[in-house]
Amino acid sequence: MMMKRNMYADFSYLLVLAGSLGGVLVLGALVAPVVFNTDKILSEMLLSHYDAGKIMAEVFHRFAYWLYFVAIFVALYESIAYKMGQRDAVAFAASVTVIFASLMFSAVYAPKILAMQSMGPEATQSDTFQNIHIASEIDFKLLAVALLVLFIRRLMLLRIS
Numbered sequence: 001m002m003m004k005r006n007m008y009a010d011f012s013y014l015l016v017l018a019g020s021l022g023g024v025l026v027l028g029a030l031v032a033p034v035v036f037n038t039d040k041i042l043s044e045m046l047l048s049h050y051d052a053g054k055i056m057a058e059v060f061h062r063f064a065y066w067l068y069f070v071a072i073f074v075a076l077y078e079s080i081a082y083k084m085g086q087r088d089a090v091a092f093a094a095s096v097t098v099i100f101a102s103l104m105f106s107a108v109y110a111p112k113i114l115a116m117q118s119m120g121p122e123a124t125q126s127d128t129f130q131n132i133h134i135a136s137e138i139d140f141k142l143l144a145v146a147l148l149v150l151f152i153r154r155l156m157l158l159r160i161s
Contacts, residue, residue: 024140024144036056038052071098078092101142109132
């Protein structure tokens with residue numbers, strides 16, 4: 001037996017997914033390249049690569065709070081949908097990936113990068129820092145793909161119901 005859908009909850013969910021995808025894309029594709037290439041934009045070098053990294057880390061640290069919200073919201077929405085019998089393997093896989101990637105970025109990568117940056121520029125030159133940074137970039141890209149897949153799948157499922 002299918003229960004009546006809540007149009008406002010569905011709309012809010014799609015809005016959060018789309019906004020989160022937009023945030024990930026803007027930060028990764030627009031903000032980071034600008035912050036790390038100030039020497040090409042400004043007439044003189046005002047920020048070192050280390051200082052640019054500190055600014056970008058603070059931006060990502062603040063975005064991490066949004067990602068905590070996204071992880072909780074996705075978990076709640078998908079749990080309720082599951083309990084209501086609205087089960088879909090693609091939506092389930094994408095939602096688990098969104099939750100996992102959001103929490104990994106917010107609770108693991110961002111804090112580790114901030115902690116290493118607080119040790120000074122030398123720490124950011126280490127292989128450990130580089131590996132954490134690369135892993136965080138991969139995680140952020142995975143999050144973008146999972147958000148896109150989940151948004152499209154939930155939109156398709158709404159059209160069917």
